[in-house]
Every structure is written in structure tokens, then in C-alpha cells.
Amino acid sequence: xxxxxxxxxxKGICKAFPGVKALNNVxxxxxxxxxxxxMGENGAGKSTLIKVLTGVDPxxxxxxxxxxxxxxxxxxxxxQQLGISTVYxxxxxxxxxxxxxxxxxxxxxxxxxxxxxxEMNRRSQELLAKLSLGIDVTQPLERYSVAIQQMVAIARALxxxxxxxxxxxxxxxxxxxxxxxxxGLMRKLKKQGLGIIFVTHFxxxxxxxxxxxxxLRNGELVxxxxxxxxxxxxxxxxxxxKAFDGFESSCKTLKLDILxxxxxxxxxxxxxxxxxxxxxxxxDISKGEVLGLVGLLxxxxxxxxxxxxxxxxxxxxxxxxxxxxxxxxNPADAIQHGLAYCSENRKTEGIIxxxxxxxxxxxxxxxxxxxxxxxxxxxxxxxxxxxxELLNIKTAGPEQLIKNLSGGNQQKVILARWLLTExxxxxxxxxxxxxxxxxxxxxxxxxxxxxxxxxSVVFISSELDESVRCSSRMAVLRDRVKIAEISGDEMEEKxxxxxxxxx
Amino acid sequence: MKKMQLSYKYINLMITVVLFFALxxxxxxxxxxxxxxQVLLNMLIDNAFLIITAIGMTxxxxxxxxxxxxxxxxxxxxxxxxxxxxIQHLSAIIVIPLMLLMGFLFGLVQGSFIxxxxxxxxxxxxxxxxxxxxxxxxxxxxxxxxxxPFYQFVATYRIPLPFGNFISISVIIALVLVLAALYxxxxxxxxxxxxxxxxxxxxxxxxxxxxGRTKVLVYGLSGFCSALSGVVFSFYMLSGYGLHxxxxxxDAIASAVIGGTPLTGGVGxxxxxxxxxxxxxxxxxxxxFQGTLSSWWTKIxxxxxxxxxxxxxxxxxxxxxxxxxxx
Ligand SMILES: Nc1ncnc2c1ncn2[C@@H]1O[C@H](COP(=O)(O)OP(=O)(O)OP(=O)(O)O)[C@@H](O)[C@H]1O
Ligand SMILES: [Mg+2]
Numbered sequence: 169x170x171x172x173x174x175x176x177x178x179k180g181i182c183k184a185f186p187g188v189k190a191l192n193n194v195x196x197x198x199x200x201x202x203x204x205x206x207m208g209e210n211g212a213g214k215s216t217l218i219k220v221l222t223g224v225d226p227x228x229x230x231x232x233x234x235x236x237x238x239x240x241x242x243x244x245x246x247x248q249q250l251g252i253s254t255v256y257x258x259x260x261x262x263x264x265x266x267x268x269x270x271x272x273x274x275x276x277x278x279x280x281x282x283x284x285x286x287e288m289n290r291r292s293q294e295l296l297a298k299l300s301l302g303i304d305v306t307q308p309l310e311r312y313s314v315a316i317q318q319m320v321a322i323a324r325a326l327x328x329x330x331x332x333x334x335x336x337x338x339x340x341x342x343x344x345x346x347x348x349x350x351x352g353l354m355r356k357l358k359k360q361g362l363g364i365i366f367v368t369h370f371x372x373x374x375x376x377x378x379x380x381x382x383x384l385r386n387g388e389l390v391x392x393x394x395x396x397x398x399x400x401x402x403x404x405x406x407x408x409x410k411a412f413d414g415f416e417s418s419c420k421t422l423k424l425d426i427l428x429x430x431x432x433x434x435x436x437x438x439x440x441x442x443x444x445x446x447x448x449x450x451x452d453i454s455k456g457e458v459l460g461l462v463g464l465l466x467x468x469x470x471x472x473x474x475x476x477x478x479x480x481x482x483x484x485x486x487x488x489x490x491x492x493x494x495x496x497x498n499p500a501d502a503i504q505h506g507l508a509y510c511s512e513n514r515k516t517e518g519i520i521x522x523x524x525x526x527x528x529x530x531x532x533x534x535x536x537x538x539x540x541x542x543x544x545x546x547x548x549x550x551x552x553x554x555x556x557e558l559l560n561i562k563t564a565g566p567e568q569l570i571k572n573l574s575g576g577n578q579q580k581v582i583l584a585r586w587l588l589t590e591x592x593x594x595x596x597x598x599x600x601x602x603x604x605x606x607x608x609x610x611x612x613x614x615x616x617x618x619x620x621x622x623x624s625v626v627f628i629s630s631e632l633d634e635s636v637r638c639s640s641r642m643a644v645l646r647d648r649v650k651i652a653e654i655s656g657d658e659m660e661e662k663x664x665x666x667x668x669x670x671x
Numbered sequence: 672m673k674k675m676q677l678s679y680k681y682i683n684l685m686i687t688v689v690l691f692f693a694l695x696x697x698x699x700x701x702x703x704x705x706x707x708x709q710v711l712l713n714m715l716i717d718n719a720f721l722i723i724t725a726i727g728m729t730x731x732x733x734x735x736x737x738x739x740x741x742x743x744x745x746x747x748x749x750x751x752x753x754x755x756x757x758i759q760h761l762s763a764i765i766v767i768p769l770m771l772l773m774g775f776l777f778g779l780v781q782g783s784f785i786x787x788x789x790x791x792x793x794x795x796x797x798x799x800x801x802x803x804x805x806x807x808x809x810x811x812x813x814x815x816x817x818x819x820p821f822y823q824f825v826a827t828y829r830i831p832l833p834f835g836n837f838i839s840i841s842v843i844i845a846l847v848l849v850l851a852a853l854y855x856x857x858x859x860x861x862x863x864x865x866x867x868x869x870x871x872x873x874x875x876x877x878x879x880x881x882x883g884r885t886k887v888l889v890y891g892l893s894g895f896c897s898a899l900s901g902v903v904f905s906f907y908m909l910s911g912y913g914l915h916x917x918x919x920x921x922d923a924i925a926s927a928v929i930g931g932t933p934l935t936g937g938v939g940x941x942x943x944x945x946x947x948x949x950x951x952x953x954x955x956x957x958x959x960f961q962g963t964l965s966s967w968w969t970k971i972x973x974x975x976x977x978x979x980x981x982x983x984x985x986x987x988x989x990x991x992x993x994x995x996x997x998x
Contacts, residue, residue, distance in 0.1 A: 224877065245879040260877040264870035264937035265863070273867050274860070274880050282858035324878070 174233070175200040175363040176221075176252075176332050181230035183213075183220050185572065187564030190216040194230075194389045196382060198332065198363040203354060205374045205395070206367045207407055208384035209604040210576030211562030214367050215257050217384070218336050222247040222254050235331065245274075253330035257337050257367070257575045257602070259317040261324075263310035268292035270309050271324045295323045299349050314513055315341040315465050326353060333357060334365045337575065339373060340601045341512070343465040343630055351377050369576070369604050370631075371400055385409055408606045432456075434624045435593055437476065439485035446471040448484050449650040451643060453593065458615060458625040460639030462632065463668055468648035469628045470512060473595045476626075477502045477509040489592075503536065506592035510582060510599055512628070518582045519570050525581055526552040526566035532585045555584035558614070560607055576602045583611065587618070594618070595626040600634065612638050632661050644668055683931030683980055684943040690976075691946050694953045702960040708836050714952030719841035720745070720904040722948045724919060725926040726852045727896025729944045732927050733856075734889050735869045735936025736792040740781065740799035741897035742919035744774055746912070747803040748901025753815035753911025756822065763821040771898050777803070778894020782887035792890075800920070807913035814912040817905060826906045841903040848899070852941045865889060869936030925973055926951065929980050950976065 176198040183191040191213045198204050206214045219225045221232060223241030232239050234250060241247035244254065261270045268289045269276075277287040292305040301319050309317060322338050333354075339347050354364055354377060368374060374381065374395070381398055383390040383406050390406050432455040441448030446468045453459050461469040474480045476487065478496040486493055489505050496502050499509070511518055519528055529552045534543060552566040559580040563573055570578055579602055586594060596615070600608045615638055619625055629635045635642065641655040644667045652667050699706030715722075724741050731738045748770045755761045755769070777799065784795045817823075829837040856862040864885045867875040876882045904916060928934065929950060930943025954972045958964050 243879070244877050245881055248879040254877075256877050260871075260874040262867045262870035262874050262878075262937070265867055269863060269867075270878075273863055273875075274878060276860060276863065282854070283860070283863065 173200075173236075174198060175202075175235060176365075177233040178217075178221060179231045179233075181217065181220060181232075182228045183216055183225065184228055187568070188387075190387050191220070192387045194384065194387070195392075196221075196389075197392070198365060199380075200331075200361045200363050201358050202380060203358055203364045203366055203378045205378040205381045206365055206384065207374065207381055207403065208390075209407055209562075210580070210602075210607060211386075211574040212384040212407075213387040214384060215336055215574060216387075218254065218256070218334055218365070218367070222252055222334065224256075248274075248328060248330070251331040252334065253325045253328040253332070254334040255321045255325045255336060255338050259314060259321055261309055261317060261321055263317075264308060266306050267296075267303060267309050267312070267320055268305040270320055271295060271305075271327060275328070292323075295327055296320070298353065299323060299346070313341075313466065313470075315343070315346070318342060319346065322350060326357070330362070332363045332365070336367045337369070337602055338366075339368055339370065341465075341598065341630070346465065347373065369602060369608075371403065371605060374403070375400070383407055404605055407604070434490060435476075436488040436491075437485065438488075440475055440482050440487060441484045442471065442475045442480040443483050445480055445648065446475055447649045449643075451476075451650070453624045453626065455592075455624055456619050456622045457641065458619050458627050458639045460635040460642040461626060461628045461645065462635050462642055462664060463645035465630065467645040467668075468650075469645055470597055471648065472643075472645065472650070473509060473597055473626060473628060477507060477595060479509075503589075503591075507595065508532070508586045508589055508591035508593070509595040510586045510597060512597035512601065519578050521569070521571040523570060524567045525556070525561070525563050525570050525573065528570045528581050529555055529566075529584050529588065532589045536589050551588060552584075555588065559584055560610060576604060576607065579603055580607065580611075587614070591623065593624045593626065595628075597628045598630065599627075600629065600631070608634070632664060636661060636664070646670060681931070681940075683929075683983055684940050684946075686980075686983065687930055687943060687946045687950060691950050691953060694950065694957065698953065698957050698960060702957075705956070705960055708832075708834065710956060712832075712836055712838050712842070714949055714956060715842045715845065716839045717955070718948050718952045719839070719845040720900040720907060720916075721919070721922055721926065721951075722845040722945060723848055723900040723903060724897050725923040725930075725944045725948055726848055726941060727893035727900075728920075728923040729852070729927045729930075729932055729939050729941060730856070730865055730889050731792075731893045732924070732932045732934060733869045733936060733939035734865050734886060735872070736785065736886070736889070737924070737934070738778075738781070738792065738796045738799075738890060738893045739920040739924075740777075740796040740803055741893065741900070741923055742916045742921075743800045743803035743807075744777060744894060744897040745901040745904050745916040745919060746807050746914070748774065748898050749905045749908065749915050750807040750810050750815065750911035750913065752902065752905050753817050754810050756817055756819040757815055763819055767902055770902055771895060774898020774901065775891050775895040777898075779887055779891040781894065782890030785890065786883050786886045804913065807911075811911070812913065814910050817909045817911065822906060822909060826909055839906075841906055844899070844903055848896070849941060849945055856939075856941055861885060861888065866937060866939075869938070871937075922951070925977055929973075929976055931980075 174197045178196040181191050181194040194217060196217065208214050220227050223243045223246050239250055241250060265273065271292045272288050276283045277291065278284060289305050296303065296305065299319050303312065303316060309320065318338060318341050325333060339350065358364060366378060378395045380392060381395055381403065382392040385407065433452055434455045435453040437451040439448040439450065449472065461472060463469050471480065475482050478498045478501055481497060487496055488494065494505055526548055530543060530548050549566060556563060556566065561580045562577050570581055583599055600611055603611065612634065615625055615627065627635065627638050636659055641653065642659060642664065643650055644652040644654060646668065654664060654667060728738060728741065752766050752770055755766045756763065781795050781799050784790055785792045825840050828840055831837050864880045867880055868882055868885055872882055905911065908915065926947035927944045930940060930947030932939035932943060951969065951973055955969050958966060958968050
């Protein structure tokens, strides 16, 4: 193929929202048979670029060419017809419909003019099998975890025969194996001449699949580079606009301090279990300790958190807090005892779309002090400003509606909400999902400094290196059973991996 | 385990069906002559128009909307048909299609307002309700009797069934519509898009479904159904009058809700709605057989049922949320 030929080309793209210039004169070029990573910090404009390319939001200025012809997609429907198939950030499916329908809706197989359910179910099963997912496709999607929903969304996009495939952070809740499967399929599609746009915050994944990288910063194009010619340090530097100071230096010492102090038991769990979701387990968490929960996807990490927090009511076992046996029947009880839980599912359980950033931050604090007690507006402003700064939340201001924030920045708001309540035990379920490298380190540092002040933290993450960095001890789960605890020198990626895999 | 889970969504539907047969059985035990096919068929005959309206309403509820203009549209159709047939002396062959077209367009216009100007469906159809009711009185403030021979024939014609039973033409129309609606909701792209949009309109849009078109068409469908119901109602009443079908929209909504279609959208059953209507029919019949109670007791019974079903729905949703991430 000659070098000047582009499958998808965008020129001079501009897009402004009230108060933000989300994209300013951005260029983007995609060749056939190319996997092209779109990189940038939270709020850099990646999702916005994808949305204007696929007709979700109208362009302010600029031209889009597909196969050399100028196009102007009016809606995702139109973009699909033109040959652009997209998985948007966050799972965007209809939870009330069956898995199979979610894959096929809008293009259902027909037989004599009516929907052929048998065929649809069969083909869905086949498609998911390619992603090594053997679930019952006739069940409503809401039965399944975010990770599975994400796989279903991917399966849908893969099956729409298109020229361009766009994946906006599709791997944020997948584990290593699933990601590998996805990459395998992406490579196969690439061979067939598809152009793939891939957004992720996982640097390793970028280098594992991509041919080219385009970097955005604050809505401006930084540049496009061949992946092989762009070392990691430079990539990160270009993304954040300054040299990246690593994590390692500051935190090794921190962790030692924590270990020494952490003899004071805070939470003691004995034989706690919930039928069908997690086998009875024991767990001890000391004051000022960060306990990592590791395991594969679906191994029961989230379920441990949900059972402790009372979302799933335990049907066996007991919990003692500071030596006192307590009954936790529901989240309200848990909050009463100083627990806080930051859920992995920000879209449905986290943000309240039509409230402002300030209101979203204040929410948990308000719940804690009681709904009738008024928190002065001035104090609310102070608090939200402080956390916006602390977590580097990119927003036009505290009064911006949270739904207008980029995915990663929404995540930061939820984190702020729980940090603010100053709980004694904070459970963080995938707190850094969808958060850019720079902010990730900031959050990890924050977690450690919180632990230093005596807060206990349960830290759930699919990224092993992150867990290793943050935790002072780890509990390993497999198939909904707690199988081991790791601490001290054993906390090293290879050993943990072996424990998880059980070899 | 799997069976158990499956039933969550269908629980209201199942309760409705079971309750219907239980009430029917109770009537049969209590009253002589209750247990007969004809009593059952009479429920269909007397409620054919309600079935038709409620079917249209079901689609509107599934998409997450509401249409409270249907009762007035029925009144308008009765009134306008009476006027066109009796005063303008038009033929029924012209009047009936005209009425159906009018209902469809009426719905489309309401749907367009709802979608393109993003106004709440309640407000738009409230305006539609006043408009249609008002138009009735513009045509006439009195009752206009329908003497058209075709209408007279349809109104009185009884289709004989085996063992001396019979049904009316309206019942045939209603049952055909039920079958068509079943097909539409389960086997067409349009029907599935309705469910998807009711589940999550934003996602449906991002998945490339024609959200706007589907929404507008659903209101068109509801308008069409109420017009058809109006035609059937004029067969039944043989008159046009501004107070016809007062509050029928609420009966239609109640039928759908009792049949397992919540107001929150994304879920709903055509069969459920049919049984929702029939339950009201069986209660009416029970009260009729009882003899001393006034017919308003039907409303009281329906009120209790609604209450029961709304509480049930909450429980179902609640339990679902608890068992959500099992896999
Ligand atoms: N509908 C909207 N109204 C107002 N501002 C918006 C809207 N959508 C996006 N923005 C703003 O545009 C900027 C770019 O957002 P975008 O979602 O494209 O970021 P992103 O690069 O995808 O980040 P992330 O990695 O967090 O997903 C952000 O500052 C965001 O607040
Ligand atoms: Mg994004």
C-alpha cells in the first residue's frame, strides 16, 4: 500500500464545550492494517475526538475523510453504516436485554422477515467463544459483571463488519488473559486490513499491540509517532508535558514505616461468607495497613468487599471492629462503623450524572453527618476546590455537571467523595481504573499517606505492579476462595502470579 | 438456580395469570352460572376496546414514556365518526380508515414534540388529552347517535362459536391486534429497539439504534391503537359523545402495570396486558353476579391490585439489585 493512503483522516478538528476547548485543530490519520493508539491524560480529549468522528457530538470545525471521501457522520447509526464500528468508553449496552441481543440489536439475523432468535443465540455463543467466554447468552446482561459486559461490548463491535474499529478504553476491567485474547483478535483484524483506533492508559498494552501512537494534551495534538521509535519515558513525558518523576523513590520507605506501625488490629473477620458469591474467609486488617486483594477476574475480590461492607448480607461468620463484634446488615451499618466502599462500577453505582462535581463530592460526607444537617456552601466550595486540586481533577469548575467530565476525571471525583469522609477503613475497588499514569501515581501516593495517618485500606486492583507498590500485605483469591496471604519479601510479582495461578 | 432467576422478570405476569384463574374459580364456586365459556367471552366482548388501547399503552410504557391522551382520542374518534357518518353521510369505508389515520398522525405529532423538543411525555400528552376532548365539544355538545347500517350490523352481529357461545367482531379485532403486538414486540427490529431504548436510551443511541424514529413511531402506534379502540368503542356505544371513555387512559395504564409492565421502561409484556384487562373484567363480572355492590367496587378492587403490584415490583427490583453481580 502506498504511503500516502489513509483509511481515516481527520483534519483541523475543533470542538468546544461551554468553558472548555476539548479539541483544538487536531489532526489524525489512520492507515489500513494499522493499530493506532490514542494517548493522553484524563481530559485530554481522546473520547471527544472519538465522539466527533462517529457522530455522537457535532464538529465545530474540521473535515473527516474515510477512504478518501469526505464524510459527516450524523449519528453512531450513520457512522456504523459508513463502516466505523465503535466501543465507547464505559459500557454502553442495554442491561435489560439478553447478552445475545446486546451483541446483535439493530442488525438481528432475520428469517422470513422476523428475528431468528435461535440463530442469534448460536452466533453470539460462537462470537463470545472466540473471546473464550462461555456464558449463557440468553440471560439478561445485568446478571454479569462489568468485565463481562465489556467483553460483550467488544464482541458486538468486532462483529459489525467495518473498515474502522474504535475501542475507547476497552480493557479497563479486563484481566491479562482476556486482554491477550482481545489483542489476538485485533491482530487478526489488522491482517484483514482493518484500521483500529485503541485508547488505553496501560502503557504496556500500547507497546504490546500498537504500530503508531498519537498523543493529545489539553485538546491539542502533540504529535504522531511510530511506536518502535518512541520510548516509554518519552511517551509519558509527552503526555503529561513534563518529565515524569517515578514512584519508586518516595514509597519504599513509606511502606516500611507502615509495616512497623501496623500491629494494631482494626478489623477481624472470621468465617465470613455469602452463598454463591464467596466462600467463608478469615481476614485481619491492622490500623494503617494497606491490604491488597489480588486474584483473577471473578476470583471473588469484589465479593469480599461487598460482603464486608454489607451489600451482600453475609450468611455465615462474624466481623469484629477494634475488638468488638459488630453486625453489618447493610451499607448504612458499615458506614456507621467507619467503613467506606468505593465501588468499581462508577457508571451505575458511583456518579450521579445530573449533579455538579461539588455535589457529587459532598454526597458521602452529607450522608455521614446526616441529611438534615446543612454543610455551609462556603465549606462545600472549599472542600471541593481542595480535592479538585489534590487529585488534579480536570473540570471547568466545581459547578460543572459531572457527566461532562472525562471518564477518568469522574473516577477521581468518586475517589474524592470517599476520601473526604475520613473513614477508618476504606475499601477501594479498582480506584485507578481509567486513570492516566500521572494521576495514578498521585492516587497511589495519596493512599499510602492516608495509611500513614492510621487509616486502613483494602485495595483491589487488577494491576499487579500497582498492588505490589501500595500494599503492605496481600490476600490472594482464586475461584471465590481465599487461598493465601502474602507479605514481606514474597510480595514480588512473579511469586504472586504463581500463587494466583496455583502452580 | 437458572429457573429461579428467570422468573424474576415474569413474576408479576405469573401472579396476574394465576390471580385471574383464581378469581374465575372463586366466582364459579360462589355463583351459579358463573362457570361458563360465555362469561369468559363476555369479558372479552365488554373490554375489547380497553384491550386495544392498553396494547398501545404497553409499548409506550416499555419505551419509558406515558400517553394519557388515549381516552380523549377515543372520544374524539367516536364523535368525529358519528358526525361524519350521520351529518356528512360519509360511508363507513371512508370513515374508519380516516379515523385510524387521524389517530396515527395525532400520535406521531405528540411523539415528535416529545422527541425533538425533549418535553416530558406526560406534559405533551396532557395537552393532547385536552385538545382531543375539547375538539369533541367543538363538533357537538350533545350525543350524536350512530344509525349507520354498517355500524349497526357490526354492533349487533354475534359470531357463533361451538356449544352456543358467541363473540363480537370487536373481539376478533382485539385478538388479532394482540397477536400482531406479540409478533411486533418479540420478532421485529422495531419491537426490540423499543425495549432497548426503554432500558437505556443513551446506550441505544450509541449502539446505533434509530432512537428518535422508534420513539416517535411508538407514540404513533399508541395513537393508532386508541383510534382503533375508538372505532370499536363506537361499535359498542353506537354514539358519539364528549364524555365517552372518560379516564380510560388510567384503566389502560393500570392494565399494563397489573400485567407486569412497570412505568420505568425496558420491561413489558403484551400477554400480561391482556390478562391485566381480563382481571378487571373478572372483577366486574364478580360484582355483577354479587348483585348488591355498586360497580364502583371494581375501581376499589383495581386500586388494591395496583398497590399490590407496585409493591411487588419494588421487591423484585430490590432483590435483583442484591443478586446482581453473581457471575
Ligand atoms: N458534554 C460535555 N460538556 C462539557 N465538557 C465536556 C463534555 N464532554 C467532555 N467535556 C470536557 O472535554 C474535555 C475532554 O474530555 P474527554 O472525555 O475527551 O477526555 P479523555 O481524553 O477521553 O479522558 P479520559 O482518559 O479521562 O477518558 C474534558 O475537560 C471534559 O471535561
Ligand atoms: Mg475518555
